[in-house]
Amino acid sequence: MAETFELEIFRYRPEEESEPTFQTYEVPYREDWVVLDAMNHIKDEIDGSLSYRWSCQMGVCGSCGMMVNGVPKLTCAAFLKDYHPKKIRVEPLNGFPVERDLISDMDDFMTKLQEVKPYIIRKEGEEKSLEEGEYLQSPAELAHYKQYSMCINCLLCYAACPVYAIDSSFVGPAAIALGQRYNMDSRDQGRDQRQEVIASHEGIWECTFVGECSVVCPKDVDPAAAIQRAKVSSTVDWFKEVLIPWGRRK
Numbered sequence: 001m002a003e004t005f006e007l008e009i010f011r012y013r014p015e016e017e018s019e020p021t022f023q024t025y026e027v028p029y030r031e032d033w034v035v036l037d038a039m040n041h042i043k044d045e046i047d048g049s050l051s052y053r054w055s056c057q058m059g060v061c062g063s064c065g066m067m068v069n070g071v072p073k074l075t076c077a078a079f080l081k082d083y084h085p086k087k088i089r090v091e092p093l094n095g096f097p098v099e100r101d102l103i104s105d106m107d108d109f110m111t112k113l114q115e116v117k118p119y120i121i122r123k124e125g126e127e128k129s130l131e132e133g134e135y136l137q138s139p140a141e142l143a144h145y146k147q148y149s150m151c152i153n154c155l156l157c158y159a160a161c162p163v164y165a166i167d168s169s170f171v172g173p174a175a176i177a178l179g180q181r182y183n184m185d186s187r188d189q190g191r192d193q194r195q196e197v198i199a200s201h202e203g204i205w206e207c208t209f210v211g212e213c214s215v216v217c218p219k220d221v222d223p224a225a226a227i228q229r230a231k232v233s234s235t236v237d238w239f240k241e242v243l244i245p246w247g248r249r250k
């Protein structure tokens, strides 16, 4: 008889049920299957009511993030063989309200993402017209921020963050890292605008540098490093503005 594997999956319809439950499903065990394959098998063959997000199945879209045995993972990159023969528990990402089963409400992150203005800002009067062409950048200038531009908005870092778990007002790892990505871009002049959010009470100073955000990040963005860099540059700002008034930052 073909070998099987058990998944214990979080089920919850907030509008109908007072609390979540767990449902166990048995799926064929295949060495080349990831958790998302097993869930798709359940959805297609066993229980069509199971709800979750996924899209690219290749670690690019960032939509299939879930807790797998308590750890934030992209389920398209979590192989069953790494857990076999023990069963696994699949839950929605920590820290976000549940819409249904494994689908989390991402509105809070989307709001914060907009607040850090994740796009190039030019000072008034310093924008180039289309006729003047693009803003040029050297390979070294690109390398300076490229790591922080690899984020796929999967939110595993938020699910791993102990600060966000107790205080959802924290701007959080991915939004701050993305703000830093633009702050470090040689073409950008919008740092002062982003600082209002990034260096606010809910921003970088909330971070206690546990570093789990960088541990779970599937794209090696290293949001913890982005936050610490922002702390350093914000501290330099403070010294310039308060202790050396004639040395105010440009």
Ligand code: SF4
Residues within 6 Å of the ligand: 150, 151, 152, 153, 154, 155, 156, 157, 158, 173, 174, 177, 213, 216, 217, 218, 219, 220, 221, 222, 223
């Ligand atoms: S920083 Fe990493 S873990 Fe966080 S959202 Fe971006 S890719 Fe995902």
